[in-house]
Structure formats: structure tokens, C-alpha cells
Amino acid sequence: MVNNGCLCCTVRGDLVKMLLELVKKKRDKVDHIVIETTGLAKPGPVIETFCSDELVSRSVKLDGVVTLVDSKHAMQHLNEVKPRFVVNEAVEQIAYADRIIINKIDLVSEAELEILTKRIKHINGMALIKQAKYGSVDMDFLHYIDCLYRIDSEVEGDNSSCATHQHSPGHEHKGHHHDHVHDSAVSSVSIVSEGMLDLDEVDDWLERVIDEKGEDLYRMKGVLSVTGYEQRYVFQGVHSILDRCPGKAWGPDEKRINKLVFIGKNLDETALKKGFKGCLV
Ligand SMILES: Nc1nc2c(ncn2[C@@H]2O[C@H](COP(=O)(O)OP(=O)(O)OP(=O)(O)O)[C@@H](O)[C@H]2O)c(=O)[nH]1
Secondary structure (H helix, E strand, O other): OOHHHOOOHHHHHHHHHHHHHHHHHHOOOOOOOOOOOOOOOOHHHHHHHHHHOHHHHHHOOOOOOEEEEEOOOHHHHHOOOEEOOOOOHHHHHHHOOOEEEEEOHHHOOHHHHHHHHHHHHHHOOOOEEEEOOOOOOOHHHOOOOOOOOOOOOOOOOOOHHHOOOOOOOOOEEOOEEOOEEOHHHEEEEEEEEEOOEOHHHHHHHHHHHHHHHHHHEEEEEEEEOEOOOOEEEEEEEEOOEEEEEEEEEOOOOOOOEEEEEEEEEOOOHHHHHHHHHOOEO
16 A cells, blocks of 8 residues: 555655565566556556656566446546646546446446447547446456557547547637636547658657647557568657657568557647658658
8 A cells, every 4th residue: 555545646756666665575476566546546647657767667567557437427527527727537547548447337228338438439549448347357358458569459540430529728618718627628539541651750740749749648659660660660658758669570461550549638630640641651
């Protein structure tokens, strides 16, 4: 238990200490470490710990982020309107996830479940989703997620069903002004496209995206087909942290398809797609 069980940015130091202690004392006895946060935790700082702390990133690797959704009460929390600059934790926890378990499905109707699933996919078009009763899911769904180096097939080319409804903070609604942020501004943009990319252009573009949108960019991931490379080029990022490396080689008969997902606040889909196109050879 880390400081009253609350695991957020203020106790990140404790998390680092605990992880390093585990590694030191039980290195050969531990396969996985499961970190369960409280319902109000911010996932960003926890994820960043694995990328930004040098000692931690040398010893342990983040496999993935799993979010358990209470289908009976989730909508109510997702719809909560927060004061300006206060994030909606429920929205954030869905946005950062690699796997989402929609639990307690016995307590809602098919129609409610469908609406909730749609809402979740709108926020996060990257995560794999499973429905459950009493949290019962196959362990394979939760193990070896390998979130840094894999992008899952859920990424679809046409995300028109996720048409973004975005407002700027403190926006106007038909003549009245209100001082809050709709977290429907959190959404995902996915790009699935054939074509070879120029590596220098890709690197420049991603740096630019981070410079301009880093704070609002919760997660991004991509598997790219780059000219001159037999291997996939894989990138993943959390806010302004960006990790890039070569991935698995493309098969001889495999279609080299680029897949990218950006999840964040007030994303400009048109600009992201234009930026990507600018990297095509
Ligand atoms: N009907 C139904 N009840 C469930 C299901 N999953 C959990 N529960 C019940 O819901 C109650 C609260 O459990 P959870 O919502 O899982 O509690 P929690 O928020 O994870 O609890 P903490 O982690 O201790 O904070 C318990 O009585 C569970 O038995 C489900 O799929 N269906």
C-alpha cells in the first residue's frame, strides 16, 4: 500500500521506491507487478513513471493499462461536468487504457450497454474491450499486452462513427456562456493507411505534434512502414514523452499498413491526418 492507497503524482516517489525495492529483493521471483489505483487516480503520472524514471525503466517495463468500468454507474460519472481545469477522472481512466473491461453487464440492458460501449470507443479507439460479470475475463486478455510495441487490431480506418464533438474551454452554447469543460473533448483519432513513409519527416512531424499538443495528448501509438526498413517502425508516447524503436520485421507477403492512434483533448483530426500525409513518400 502506498500512502493511504492513493497512487497519483504526489506519491510517485513512493511508487518508484517500492518498485525498485521489489526488483532488488525479488528480481527472480516476480513475473508481473499489478498496480491497483484508487477510483480517483490520474493514470498519466503513473504511466510516465515507467518511461521517465531512468532506474525504473531499466528494471521494469509497463505491460499495459487496464480499466475496469462499472457499467451500471459509468455513464453518470462520464457525464459529470467538472469545474474548469478539473479533469473528469472517469474519462481519463478510459482514455489511458490499453484494455477495458465493461463489468456488471447483468445490471444493465442491451441498449444501455451499447450506448456505453459507443461512448467508450469514442474516447478511446485504441483499447481492446471485453464485457464481464464479476470481473471474470480470460487472463490472456490482461497479460502480455505489450502496450509499447504493439498496436491492436481495434484501430479502424474509418472513425467517422466517432465524429468529434469538441468545444474549447469556457465555450458558448446558443448565447449562454459557461465556465466548465466538457470532457467529450477527449476523443481518439486513428489513421490506418497503406503507403511508405519518410523517417525524417515522421520524426519531425511527431516532434511538432508533441511541441504543439503535448499537454493535451494523453497517449499516442503507431506502427509505421518506413522506406528502407524491413522492420516496423514503432512509436508510443504519453504527453511529451516519445519512445521510438524498430519493431518486428514485415513478412514477405504482408501488406505494410500504417496504423496510428492519438488520444487526447481537443485533437485536430484534420491536422493530424494532413501531418501524416505529409510524411508519405
Ligand atoms: N451484479 C453484479 N455485481 C457485481 C459484479 N461485479 C462486482 N459486483 C458486486 O459489486 C459490489 C462492489 O464491488 P466493486 O464495484 O467491484 O467494488 P470496487 O469498487 O472494486 O471495490 P474496491 O476495489 O474495494 O474499492 C460487490 O458486492 C460485488 O460483489 C457484477 O458483474 N455483477
